[in-house]
Amino acid sequence: MAILVDxxxxxxxxxxxxxxxxxxxxxxxxxxxxxxxxxxxxKGGQEVFGLPVTDTxxxxxxxxPVDATIISVPPPFVKDAAFEAIExxxxxxxxxxxxxxxxxxxxxxELCRLRGARMIGPNSLGVISPGKSRLGMxxxxxEDVRKSYVPGNVGVMSRSGGMTTEIANLLxxxxxxxxxxxxxxxxxxxxxxxxxxxxxxxxxxxxxALVLFTEPGGAxxxxxxxxxxxxxxxxxxFIFIAGKFVDQMRGVRFGHAATLVQxxxxxxxxxxxxxxxxxxxxxEELSALPGLVKEALNG
Amino acid sequence: MRLYEHEGKALLERAxxxxxxxxxxxxxAADAGPSLxxxxxxxxxxxxxxxxxxxxxxxxxxxxxxxxxxxxxTRLLGxxxxxxxxxxxLVEPKTQxxxxxxxxxxxxxxxxxxxxxxxQAGGIDVxxxxxxxxxxxxxxxxxxxxxxxxxxxxxxxxxxxxSGMTGVFTKLAGLFRDNDCILAEIxxxxxxxxxxxxxxxxxxxxxxxxxYRHGDLVKRFGLEGRDADARERSPLERKAEExxxxxxxxxxxxxxxxxxxxxxxxxGGGASLTAFDAVQRHGGKPANYCEIGGxxxxxxxxxxxxxxxxxxxxxxxxxxxxxxxxxxxxxxARGVVKGxxxxxxxxxEKIAIFRIPGAWEEDGFSLLRKYGVPYADRTVSIDQAAKxxxxxxxxxx
Numbered sequence: 001m002a003i004l005v006d007x008x009x010x011x012x013x014x015x016x017x018x019x020x021x022x023x024x025x026x027x028x029x030x031x032x033x034x035x036x037x038x039x040x041x042x043k044g045g046q047e048v049f050g051l052p053v054t055d056t057x058x059x060x061x062x063x064x065p066v067d068a069t070i071i072s073v074p075p076p077f078v079k080d081a082a083f084e085a086i087e088x089x090x091x092x093x094x095x096x097x098x099x100x101x102x103x104x105x106x107x108x109x110e111l112c113r114l115r116g117a118r119m120i121g122p123n124s125l126g127v128i129s130p131g132k133s134r135l136g137m138x139x140x141x142x143e144d145v146r147k148s149y150v151p152g153n154v155g156v157m158s159r160s161g162g163m164t165t166e167i168a169n170l171l172x173x174x175x176x177x178x179x180x181x182x183x184x185x186x187x188x189x190x191x192x193x194x195x196x197x198x199x200x201x202x203x204x205x206x207x208x209a210l211v212l213f214t215e216p217g218g219a220x221x222x223x224x225x226x227x228x229x230x231x232x233x234x235x236x237x238f239i240f241i242a243g244k245f246v247d248q249m250r251g252v253r254f255g256h257a258a259t260l261v262q263x264x265x266x267x268x269x270x271x272x273x274x275x276x277x278x279x280x281x282x283x284e285e286l287s288a289l290p291g292l293v294k295e296a297l298n299g
Numbered sequence: 300m301r302l303y304e305h306e307g308k309a310l311l312e313r314a315x316x317x318x319x320x321x322x323x324x325x326x327x328a329a330d331a332g333p334s335l336x337x338x339x340x341x342x343x344x345x346x347x348x349x350x351x352x353x354x355x356x357x358x359x360x361x362x363x364x365x366x367x368x369x370x371x372x373t374r375l376l377g378x379x380x381x382x383x384x385x386x387x388x389l390v391e392p393k394t395q396x397x398x399x400x401x402x403x404x405x406x407x408x409x410x411x412x413x414x415x416x417x418x419q420a421g422g423i424d425v426x427x428x429x430x431x432x433x434x435x436x437x438x439x440x441x442x443x444x445x446x447x448x449x450x451x452x453x454x455x456x457x458x459x460x461x462s463g464m465t466g467v468f469t470k471l472a473g474l475f476r477d478n479d480c481i482l483a484e485i486x487x488x489x490x491x492x493x494x495x496x497x498x499x500x501x502x503x504x505x506x507x508x509x510x511y512r513h514g515d516l517v518k519r520f521g522l523e524g525r526d527a528d529a530r531e532r533s534p535l536e537r538k539a540e541e542x543x544x545x546x547x548x549x550x551x552x553x554x555x556x557x558x559x560x561x562x563x564x565x566x567g568g569g570a571s572l573t574a575f576d577a578v579q580r581h582g583g584k585p586a587n588y589c590e591i592g593g594x595x596x597x598x599x600x601x602x603x604x605x606x607x608x609x610x611x612x613x614x615x616x617x618x619x620x621x622x623x624x625x626x627x628x629x630x631x632a633r634g635v636v637k638g639x640x641x642x643x644x645x646x647x648e649k650i651a652i653f654r655i656p657g658a659w660e661e662d663g664f665s666l667l668r669k670y671g672v673p674y675a676d677r678t679v680s681i682d683q684a685a686k687x688x689x690x691x692x693x694x695x696x
Contacts, residue, residue: 075508075511076511076512099508100508101479101506101508101509101512102406102479102481102506102508102509103438103476103479103506103509104509105411106406106411106412106413106438107438107439109411109412110412110437110438110439111439114439137624137625139624140623140624140625140657140658141624141658144622144624144657144658145624147677148622148677158569159569160567160568160569160570160621161567161569162566162567162568162569162570162592162620162621162622162623163569163570163573163621165621165622165624166569166570166573166621166622166681169622169656169677170680173677173678186568186569188406188408189406189408189411190411191411193409193411195409213569215568215569215572216572218408219407219408219409220408220409222409223409240573242569242572242573242576243572243573243575243576244576244579245572245575245576245579245588246572249555252555253553254553254555254568254571254572254588254590255553255567255568255569255571255572255590256568256569258408259568259572285577285580285682286573286577286680286681286682287680287682287683
C-alpha cells in the first residue's frame with residue numbers, strides 16, 4: 001500500500017476541460033491513474049478521453065466513490081472548488097493552481113481541519129507513487145515519468161516541483177527506487193508541509209528513507225525541526241537546501257513565491273543548522289545524495 | 300505590495316481607527332508651503348518611503364514653528380532615506396502620549412493561519428523588545444472581538460484600556476481580512492493623556508495575488524505598475540523583462556546580474572538555485588541568475604542568449620535545468636545555438652555545458668552534436684554539470 005495515492009485511488013479532476021488539465025489527465029491515464037471523471041461548470045455532459053464531465057462534484061461523488069481531487073482552475077475559483085470537494089466528502093485535495101490569494105488558502109486549510117481533509121499545494125505539481133498511480137502532473141507524460149521514477153523505498157518531498165523529478169531521477173539512475181514523491185508546493189502557505197507529511201511517510205512500511213528538497217524562506221523547516229526534537233523519526237532523513245547565495249540578498253525574491261530571505265531564520269545556513277541539530281543529514285552536494293542514502297539503507 | 304504610510308492610514312480611518320489629521324505635501328518646499336498655512340504646531344514631518352526604520356534613518360522630523368517646518372521640508376523633499384527617494388511628506392500634528400503599544404495581524408506560515416500579535420512595548424525597537432503575545436485568528440468564522448479581548452487580557456490589559464484596545468484590534472482584523480492584507484501592523488498605537496487610542500504609524504502589505512479583487516484600492520492608490528520589490532533593475536535586467544513579456548510562451552525571467560564571466564541560462568525555480576550554488580561551489584563566477592521554464596519559445600531563448608553574450612565580460616554560457624517534462628529540450632537547444640550563430644560566434648566555443656534532460660531530448664542532443672556543443676544527459680547531476688562548465692571540460696560533443 002502506497003501512501004496518499006495508490007493504484008486503487010479514485011480521482012476526479014476539477015477544471016478537466018482546461019488545456020493543462022486535459023493534458024495531464026491524458027498523461028495520468030496513460031500512467032495508470034484511476035481518474036473517474038471531471039468537473040467543469042457549464043460543460044456538464046461532455047466527455048474528455050472517455051471520462052464523464054459534470055457541472056458539479058456531487059454528480060460524480062453520487063456515481064463513484066471519490067478519494068481525491070486535482071484542482072486545476074483559475075486562482076479566483078480555487079477556494080470554491082476546494083470547498084465543493086470537501087463538502088462532498090473528498091478527503092484529499094491536490095491544488096495545482098499558482099497565485100491563489102493567501103486568505104483563500106488559509107480558509108481552505110481551516111475547512112480541511114474541520115472536515116478531516118488534507119490539501120497538497122497550492123502550486124504543487126503533484127504526488128506520485130511510482131508504478132502505481134499519480135495525482136497531478138509531476139514528471140510529465142507517462143514515458144518520461146517511467147524514465148525518472150521507479151518503484152522502491154525512498155520517499156521524496158520537495159518545495160520545488162521540477163526538483164521533485166530531478167531528485168527522483170538522481171535516485172533512479174543510481175539504482176534507488178521511490179515509494180512516494182510529493183511536490184508540496186512553492187507558495188508561502190501550503191496545505192501540507194514537511195512536518196504534516198512526515199507522519200504519513202513514517203507510517204508507510206514501504207518507505208525506508210526520506211529525502212527533502214528545500215529553499216530559503218518560510219517556516220516549514222523550523223516546524224519540521226520542532227517535530228523531530230519532540231519525536232525523532234524512525235526514518236533516516238536527508239535534506240538538500242538550494243539557494244545559499246540568496247542568504248546574502250535580503251528582500252530579493254528568487255524562484256518560488258516563498259523563496260525570500262527577510263530575516264536570519266530564512267537563510268539556508270539557519271535551516272541547515274536547526275535541521276542538522278534535529279538529526280537530519282544535510283547534503284552539501286546533490287550528487288553525494290544517492291551514496292548517503294545507500295549507506296543509511298545498508299547500514 | 301507595501302503601501303505608503305498615508306495610504307495605510309487612509310485604510311485605518313475608513314475602518315474607524317483614529318489617526319492624526321495629516322496633510323500630504325510633495326514637489327518643492329515652496330509649493331508645499333501654502334497647503335500648510337493652518338498647521339498646528341508642533342508637527343511631525345514624515346517621509347513617505349517604502350521602508351522601515353525611517354526614524355533612525357533621519358526620515359522623520361519634528362517642527363515647533365513655521366521656520367523649522369520650512370527647513371525640514373527643504374531638507375527632506377528630494378532627499379534619500381535608506382536608498383529611497385523622498386517625493387512626498389506627511390505632515391501631521393505631533394501627538395502627545397503616555398504609552399505606546401504594538402498591534403499586528405499577519406499570516407503564520409507554519410501554523411497556516413492568520414495570527415494577531417500584541418506587545419505593550421510598542422515603538423521603534425519592538426523587534427528587539429520581545430514580550431509579544433500572539434493568537435491564531437480563524438478567517439472562516441465571522442470576526443469576533445472576544446479573541447482579541449482574551450489576547451489583550453493575557454497581556455495584562457484591564458479596564459477601559461482593555462475595552463478600547465479590543466475595539467481597535469477587532470477593526471484592524473477586519474481591515475486585514477477585507478483588503479486581503481498579508482500584514483497590517485500599527486506601531487505605535489499610542490494612549491494619549493485624554494485616554495484616546497491613536498495610530499501614529501502603520502505598515503500595510505497587500506497580497507499581490509489578491510489585487511484583482513481590489514480594483515478600488517488599485518485605482519485609489521495607483522497601484523498599477525508599482526514594483527513589488529523595490530530593487531533597482533539594471534538595464535540588462537530590464538531588457539530581459541522586455542524579452543520575457545514580448546512573448547507569452549514560457550518564462551524566461553527574473554534575471555539578476557552578478558559580476559562574473561559565466562552566463563547562466565538556468566531553470567526552473569528550484570533547479571536554478573541549485574545550479575547557481577553549484578557553479579559558485581566549484582569556483583565559477585556567475586554573470587547572472589535567471590529562470591527559464593514553462594516551455595519558452597525558440598525566439599525567447601535566442602534573445603536571452605544574445606542578451607547575456609552582449610555583456611563584454613561574459614565569456615561563455617552554461618545551460619542547466621532539472622529533468623524537464625513541460626519544457627522541450629530541443630526548443631531550448633535551438634534557441635541557444637541560433638542566438639550564438641546570429642552573433643557570428645561558434646556554439647562549440649560559447650556553450651560551456653548544456654544539461655537539460657527530458658522531453659524531446661533526442662532531438663535536442665542531436666542538434667548539439669551537430670554543432671559540437673558539450674552536453675550532458677540525465678546521468679549527470681546538476682552539480683556535476685556545473686563543475687564541467689566551470690572546468691571548461693567535459694560533456695559529450
